[in-house]
Amino acid sequence: xxxxxxxxxxxxxxxxxxxxxxxxxxxxxxxxxxxxxxxxxxxxxxxxxxxxxxxxxxxxxxxxxxxxxxxxxxxxxxxxxxxxxxxxxxxxxxxxxxxxxxxxxxxxxxxxxxxxxxxxxxxxxxxxxxxxxxxxxxxxxxxxxxxxxxxxxxxxxxxxxxxxxxxxxxxxxxxxxxxxxxxxxxxxxxxxxxxxxxxxxxxxxxxxxxxxxxxxxxxxxxxxxxxxxxxxxxxxxxxxxxxxxxxxxxxx
Amino acid sequence: xxxxxxxxxxxxxxxxxxxxxxxxxxxxxxxxxxxxxxxxxxxxxxxxxxxxxxxxxxxxxxxxxxxxxxxxxxxxxxxxxxxxxxxxxxxxxxxxxxxxxxxxxxxxxxxxxxxxxxxxxxxxxxxxxxxxxxxxxxxxxxxxxxxxxxxxxxxxxxxxxxxxxxxxxxxxxxxxxxxxxxxxxxxxxxxxxxxxxxxxxxxxxxxxxxxxxxxxxxxxxxxxxxxxxxxxxxxxxxxxxxxxxxxxxxxx
Numbered sequence: 368x369x370x371x372x373x374x375x376x377x378x379x380x381x382x383x384x385x386x387x388x389x390x391x392x393x394x395x396x397x398x399x400x401x402x403x404x405x406x407x408x409x410x411x412x413x414x415x416x417x418x419x420x421x422x423x424x425x426x427x428x429x430x431x432x433x434x435x436x437x438x439x440x441x442x443x444x445x446x447x448x449x450x451x452x453x454x455x456x457x458x459x460x461x462x463x464x465x466x467x468x469x470x471x472x473x474x475x476x477x478x479x480x481x482x483x484x485x486x487x488x489x490x491x492x493x494x495x496x497x498x499x500x501x502x503x504x505x506x507x508x509x510x511x512x513x514x515x516x517x518x519x520x521x522x523x524x525x526x527x528x529x530x531x532x533x534x535x536x537x538x539x540x541x542x543x544x545x546x547x548x549x550x551x552x553x554x555x556x557x558x559x560x561x562x563x564x565x566x567x568x569x570x571x572x573x574x575x576x577x578x579x580x581x582x583x584x585x586x587x588x589x590x591x592x593x594x595x596x597x598x599x600x601x602x603x604x605x606x607x608x609x610x611x612x613x614x615x616x617x618x619x
Numbered sequence: 620x621x622x623x624x625x626x627x628x629x630x631x632x633x634x635x636x637x638x639x640x641x642x643x644x645x646x647x648x649x650x651x652x653x654x655x656x657x658x659x660x661x662x663x664x665x666x667x668x669x670x671x672x673x674x675x676x677x678x679x680x681x682x683x684x685x686x687x688x689x690x691x692x693x694x695x696x697x698x699x700x701x702x703x704x705x706x707x708x709x710x711x712x713x714x715x716x717x718x719x720x721x722x723x724x725x726x727x728x729x730x731x732x733x734x735x736x737x738x739x740x741x742x743x744x745x746x747x748x749x750x751x752x753x754x755x756x757x758x759x760x761x762x763x764x765x766x767x768x769x770x771x772x773x774x775x776x777x778x779x780x781x782x783x784x785x786x787x788x789x790x791x792x793x794x795x796x797x798x799x800x801x802x803x804x805x806x807x808x809x810x811x812x813x814x815x816x817x818x819x820x821x822x823x824x825x826x827x828x829x830x831x832x833x834x835x836x837x838x839x840x841x842x843x844x845x846x847x848x849x850x851x852x853x854x855x856x857x858x859x860x861x862x863x864x865x866x867x868x869x870x871x
Contacts, residue, residue: 381821384659385790386649387836388823390642393664397638407636409671410664412645419661442802443822444809474802482805517824538637550694550726553734557696569633570695571640572769584639 372535374400375409375427379420379438379448380516383412392437392521399525404534405433415439420451428455428511433532435525438516440505442482448513449506453490456508463489466504473502497527536588539618541597547609548572548579555603556583559596565589566596585618593618624787626652627661627679631672631690631700632768635664644689644773651777656786657685667691672703680707680763685784687777690768692757694734700765701758705742708760715741718756725754749779788840791870793849799861800824800831807855808835811848817841818848837870845870 376396382388390412397407409427413419420439427434439448453460466487467479474483486503489495496505496514500523505514507528514524545552549572560568566587573580585596594617601611628648634640642664649659661679665671672691679686691700705712718739719731726735738755741747748757748766752775757766759780766776797804801824812820818839825832837848846869853863 381819381838382823382836383645384649384662385792385838386646386653386659387792387821389646393635394638394641397636401638407638408666410636410662412662412664414660441822441824442805444805444812445819445821478803480802480806482809483802485805486802540637540639550732550735550738551730553694553696553737554732557734560696567633567697569639569697570693571634572693584634586633586637 370535372405372432372533373408373430374405374433374435375411375431376407377420377423377427377434377436378410378412378516379415379436380412381414381445383438384414391518392516395518395522396435396525399529400532400534401538403529403532404537405532406535406538415445415447417447417451417454420448421455424452424455424511428509432510434511436511436513437521440486440503440513440515442485446485449488449490452508452511452513456490456492456511458491458508460488460490463487463493463495465495469495469498469502469504496524499523499527538586538588539590539593540584540586541593541616541618542582542584542614543597543600543604544580544582544612544614545600545604545609546578546580546611547604547607549581551607552581552603552609555607556600559599559603562599563587563592563596566592568596568600590618622787624657624684624785625660625682626657626685626687627663627683628659629672629675629679629686629688630662630664630768631667631688632664633666633697635690636666643770644768647770647774648687648689648777651781652784652786653790655781655784656789657784658787658790667697667699669699669703669706672700673707676704676707676763680761684762686763688763688765689773692738692755692765692767694737698737701740701742704760704763704765708742708744708763710743710760712740712742715739715745715747717747721747721750721754721756748776751775751779790838790840791842791845792836792838793845793868793870794834794836794866795849795852795856796832796834796864796866797852797856797861798830798832798863799856799859801833803859804833804855804861807859808852811851811855814851815839815844815848818844820848820852842870
């Protein structure tokens with residue numbers, strides 16, 4: 368196994384916690400990080416609340432190679448992420464001329480009021496993150512990447528950031544569907560897990576047409592060992608008389 | 620405002636963090652808690668990892684009236700939530716005859732192997748949570764409610780728990796859609812927010828048919844004040860020449 372490079376995500380927004388909005392940013396970021404060998408190991412969803420934002424950022428940024436945030440960088444009174452990040456790092460928040468210039472690509476000068484100019488308030492020392500959708504930038508300060516919450520904008524920002532991330536060995540996975548209840552194969556699965564400690568074996572039961580089945584996902588950084596582990600899972604299920612279905616491609 | 624009763628949720632599962640599975644439990648729980656006057660204020664998504672589970676539970680259970688967990692209570696080696704909760708509380712995990720009896724409602728005695736019996740390992744002093752779908756129970760220990768991760772089962776467990784929760788004043792909300800960019804109304808919104816500090820005003824921009832609009836959500840526990848706040852938002856937008864659309868019902 369290569370060195371693991373971990374990341375945390377902080378989803379900032381009352382609308383997620385109230386249930387008004389279904390978050391879809393976590394999954395997008397998780398899958399994207401995996402492509403570059405960075406592993407999302409911790410996520411927090413918190414309110415638009417100064418203490419919650421500062422505490423989360425400061426506890427996570429020392430534990431992870433990367434921290435990403437989504438939400439709270441718009442023009443309204445409830446958008447407080449940028450000022451909280453500045454406080455978390457103990458640096459001033461200031462009007463950034465580079466950010467003002469970007470806002471002017473989208474907004475006519477006569478419409479660039481004080482509220483919209485708040486989107487150009489960036490912590491000192493931060494690097495801007497491109498927003499090809501609506502131009503109001505995100506920013507990176509240290510290992511913390513601050514992005515918009517609107518999925519279309521977040522995705523564009525994240526896609527721009529991704530090539531610059533320095534990942535470790537990529538997590539590969541392979542799945543085998545076994546048409547047998549997970550309780551029936553659990554002991555055998557544990558034996559396989561014990562023989563392959565570097566492979567993570569996940570077991571996800573389902574019911575289809577009234578029959579029990581289980582998707583077994585094997586994950587790790589060594590393709591050969593993942594493949595061997597998945598093969599043992601298939602053999603285990605067939606030895607118990609169950610039909611199996613391989614995902615039909617090498618660990619990816 | 621009534622006294623606020625807060626809750627935290629811990630989503631336990633590598634499959635959420637890897638992006639394999641889109642979580643839908645957060646939203647279900649958030650909306651359900653709101654119905655009984657409990658406010659979800661913090662969510663963590665963590666791996667099937669002993670230290671992560673124990674740390675999260677012990678830091679959250681002292682800060683919130685209720686803590687809910689989803690995931691990790693099945694029969695396989697990666698299901699470690701129950702033993703971690705026992706460790707977090709410093710109580711033994713033991714085979715619970717009440718839980719064995721429930722497993723036997725679903726599983727034939729000859730199929731009740733050691734792996735499946737792990738689902739009857741419950742921390743000492745815990746109360747079982749009904750699982751009307753597949754019978755393997757969840758449990759409550761202190762203020763921590765441990766539920767399955769499979770949404771259909773989680774929902775059934777949560778629906779059973781909900782009537783027993785003691786909430787505070789219910790959060791009511793009303794939304795007004797204003798067909799104007801949020802940056803244009805941001806200053807006015809801040810003034811309205813300052814006049815109604817007990818109401819939480821959220822601003823959610825959208826683009827529809829190439830035009831900017833904003834959904835303004837007003838939330839609080841006092842229906843009259845929410846209604847008044849929403850009315851002021853509508854007046855603000857109309858004073859700027861924008862069309863507005865009220866959600867057409869009293870704060871709910």
